[in-house]
């Protein structure tokens with residue numbers, strides 16, 4: 132008997148299919164699609180114990196009972212922000228795109244049935260899987276309205292990045308989009324949100340990685356990882372590769388620089404140059420950093436648009452507080468909100484969020500005499516201004532004035548802001 136398709140079918144990379152035995156999928160769901168049953172897909176558990184199930188280098192995937200419903204990377208995805216997905220699994224006719232068209236004819240050898248995208252020929256399959264599972268971000272979509280303030284950066288990005296990605300036919304030649312941009316500024320000001328928003332608004336796949344994990348998490352493999360990341364991104368274009376803490380990848384070369392770090396950096400620059408020279412590829416690198424001054428000249432030159440993402444001004448802080456409080460039971464007058472906004476001067480967006488979180492615990496703390504396990508939800512009083520007053524005693528701004536001066540100076544020298 133056929134195992135029912137999970138309620139929310141997910142598109143899974145090779146060898147990491149939805150486990151129909153346990154009904155479990157990857158931690159973060161991959162983009163949805165519907166795929167015909169494939170006899171040659173391994174289960175998730177078998178995938179873990181093998182090098183790789185796809186026929187790179189002529190290795191056939193293991194057989195598997197036909198009654199399993201499996202998902203495959205790139206088969207017919209067409210919805211949402213991933214609508215322009217290009218499958219790394221080529222079709223039988225040699226064109227790209229998986230799905231039913233890529234289904235092997237009955238009895239055909241598996242190698243012939245599942246040719247791998249040329250761009251992934253030299254990439255270790257387990258890295259492709261890692262990227263699809265751990266680096267492709269599938270969280271909820273982000274819109275410009277979710278990001279308070281930073282109007283100049285938002286308008287610039289819309290014009291130079293999002294529109295060109297949506298209309299590559301109009302944005303050609305001099306109007307062509309940059310291949311790399313840098314978002315710099317204090318921590319917690321929305322750089323990651325912006326990166327994700329770019330991907331969502333331009334219908335691109337969002338790859339998000341922290342540069343430090345390239346050196347620490349994939350010890351000795353960072354270089355290969357960088358190559359694999361760009362290769363997969365090209366297969367899934369339009370794509371946005373968001374690299375947090377990019378300074379740790381592109382810091383100025385020094386005598387003490389570790390050999391492996393040097394190799395990762397060189398590979399990254401090579402890949403970035405590749406993205407620049409291949410004008411048809413729609414892969415954008417968005418680097419984010421809190422230490423722009425540590426990025427060396429060669430890298431800086433390649434990240435052509437360098438946008439300062441500063442601390443939120445009063446109207447942006449007000450927007451954040453109002454928005455966060457609108458989702459809670461709360462009793463705050465307009466004047467009290469204004470007071471919160473004034474007193475949070477110097478707070479980053481993350482600090483404001485933390486302040487609201489802390490205040491939201493006030494009503495729970497005031498339940499002292501009641502047993503939290505039995506208390507009725509209605510007995511929890513609304514959040515009041517007094518809760519914010521207490522929260523201000525524990526939540527402080529995380530950015531120092533001295534750091535802010537550094538950002539301002541760097542922005543005046545290298546930034547693209549006004």
Ligand SMILES: Nc1ncnc2c1ncn2[C@@H]1O[C@H](COP(=O)(O)OP(=O)(O)OP(=O)(O)O)[C@@H](O)[C@H]1O
Pocket residue numbers: 277278279280281317318319320321322323324325375419420421443451479480481482484
């Ligand atoms: N401009 C903003 N508008 C709305 N929320 C914001 C904004 N800036 C920060 N936040 C809140 O702070 C959290 C952290 O933001 P984000 O991770 O985008 O900051 P970041 O600049 O990338 O920080 P870091 O430099 O530390 O990586 C967000 O999830 C959001 O809740």
